Amino acid sequence: MGSITFSRRQTLAGIGSFSVAAAGAGRAGAAPAGKRPNVVFIIADEMGYGDLSVYGQTDYITPHIDQLAARGVRLTQAYANSAVCSASRFAIITGRYQYRLRGGLEEPIAGASDTLGLPPDHPTLPSLFRKAGYRTALFGKWHLGSLPKFGPTKSGYDVFFGNFGGAVDYFTHKGKVGEKEPEDLYEGTVPVHKTGYYTHLLGDRAVDYIEKAAPDVPFFLSLHFTAPHWPWEGPGDEAVSRDLKDIFHYDGGSLATYAKIVAALDEQAGRVTAALAATGQADNTVIVFTSDNGGERFSKTWPFSGQKTELLEGGIRVPALVVWPGRISPGSVCTQVAAGMDWLPTLLATIDAAPDPAYPSDGMNLLPALLGQAAPHDRTLFWRYKANRQRAVRSGDWKYLKINDNEFLFNVVVDTRERANLAERNPDMLKHLKSVWDTWNKGMLPIRGDSYSHKVTPQHQADHYRAEQTPD
Incomplete structure (x- = not known):
């Protein structure tokens, strides 16, 4: 195994509008003493290991997400619990191997069912934060079971705006093509209609939530983009959406379109970090950015082989970045082997909380490694x-x-x-x-x-x- 190395990286030219100096990133003791941090947990959908320029992408740049790496730690051996989305999301939200739940056997969940979903009484990342006194919100993809039995507001989130299924058209917000097909877009448990590019809508909601956050109550905010998952539609591709005959869209797309999809996600991540800075919350917010599984056909998974649905490294190795001003050294690199189920014990540790003892986590608390307080150690996944x-x-x-x-x-x-x-x-x-x-x-x-x-x-x-x- 390797060791943790800490080295200041030069920020890429034009790295974005968010100022590290303005946010006070990396200042010793920047976080207010005794105040529990907010947590912003950003998940991309099927982003390949090399889809960010900080991880080796050379066809385009991702300046705002790269800035997160400059402000915090970049993991080089982070894994998804599955090579597909909903199975990985079971592991992330429960902190346990997805195969402990019937819904986690689905690869992925692909339709409404009364029994295939995340049981509402199972402890989750948001429910444990809520138990600790946090406000909780999810904007974006759920994909852990359908109404009326399952849903984000039944599993720990106070607020939800997003889609229940695996993918939606970026413009129509439908899971299937057709005039009479309903939008897969909900406010809580109520279907809603919105106009706009989906990635932008999710960014809007996250920024609004941050701007309206009460200063005396910390929040746990999940921002689960559907980008860069198919269909292959960038922000200016609404005409493509109108011509689609199948949302799976296996016959379309291009590297250029994929770059536009990722760029839109990167822009919204930048808006979120800017909102934290503008509201004075950046110094006391933990930010995680990662992906639910490896990339699809337009993703860059170099230096690995394989892609989504494959247990080769390209199907399960993912980018992962963590920012915690005043605690995590800026521009650091961590070689600890990590998995999606680690986020629950790790993020709970940032607020001195722990998993429910009746549902012990299969994951590992990464915090000592992220803080540079412990050398990486071998583990088995x-x-x-x-x-x-x-x-x-x-x-x-x-x-x-x-x-x-x-x-x-x-x-x-x-x-x-x-x-x-x-x-x-x-x-x-x-x-x-x-x-x-x-x-x-x-x-x-x-x-x-x-x-x-x-x-x-x-x-x-x-x-x-x-x-x-x-x-x-």
């Missing part, structure tokens, strides 16, 4: 994905990967492209990682014949739903 019967283990520098009947063993620190299969040279390590995966898998809900499909029998639904109500 597990994945499985029904398509192509994939399974994977990352343990130390080693990774075991199985795709159908093909087995691989890689040193992913040395061989980032996963090209040199060392299985025959290291049979003992291969055997060991297969064994620990089998042991871990026995503790998770099994993948059944009805998994990865919302066409399940009522009896199966009832059985799984009862099982997931019982804490481990």
Whole structure:
């Protein structure tokens, strides 16, 4: 394993309108003494590891998100819990392997169901913050189950504006094409109609929330963009939206369009950080930026191979940045292996809170590593994905990967492209990682014949739903 290194990076030319000096970023003791920080948790949708210029993108720049890296810490070994979105979001919001819940077996959830969703009584990142006295809000993508059984306001958020499903058209805000199709856009549990590019609308709501925040009550704000997920529509591409015949839009798009989608997201991230500075809240706000899983076909995943739906590094390695003025050293780099389920214990630690003991987190509190107070240490992470019967283990520098009947063993620190299969040279390590995966898998809900499909029998639904109500 590597070690944490702290080095000041030169900010890219034209890095954006948000002034580090104005925000007081990095000043020792910048946060007001004894005051709990606000938290802004930004998630991009299917952003590849190399889709930000601070992570190596050269076709375009992302000045505002790069500024977050300049103000805080950049993680180089952050993973998603799944290679698809809703499964990863189960892990992020619960701090646990998604396979502990029936809905987490869906890869991803793809329709309304009475049982496939995040149980409202399960402790979550927002519900635990609310229990600690925080106001909570989600603007953007939910994708953890449909009304009337499931929803953000049933799982810890006081305020919600966004979409319930996996993707929406950026202009019509529909999950399907057709004049009579309803918009997948809600204010709480009420359908609403709004005009505008979706990424911009989410930025508007986040900025308004920050500007109206009461100074005496801290907030936990989730900003979950659908960008840069398909359909391939930049802010000026409304004509493309009108011509769409299928929101999946597999036959369209381009690298140039993808760049416009990412640029729009970057701009809104800049507006959020500027709003924090303008309202005097930047010094006392923790900001996290990451992605739910690896990138799709237009993403840059270099130096890794693979993409969404694959357990190769490109499908599960994600960008991750954390800012905490006065606590995290600006321009620092952290090599600790991390996972999406780590955000719950880590963010709770920033407010001296902890996970619900009845639902212990499978994640790790990253805060000591992010603060430079602890060297990285080895850990073991597990994945499985029904398509192509994939399974994977990352343990130390080693990774075991199985795709159908093909087995691989890689040193992913040395061989980032996963090209040199060392299985025959290291049979003992291969055997060991297969064994620990089998042991871990026995503790998770099994993948059944009805998994990865919302066409399940009522009896199966009832059985799984009862099982997931019982804490481990």
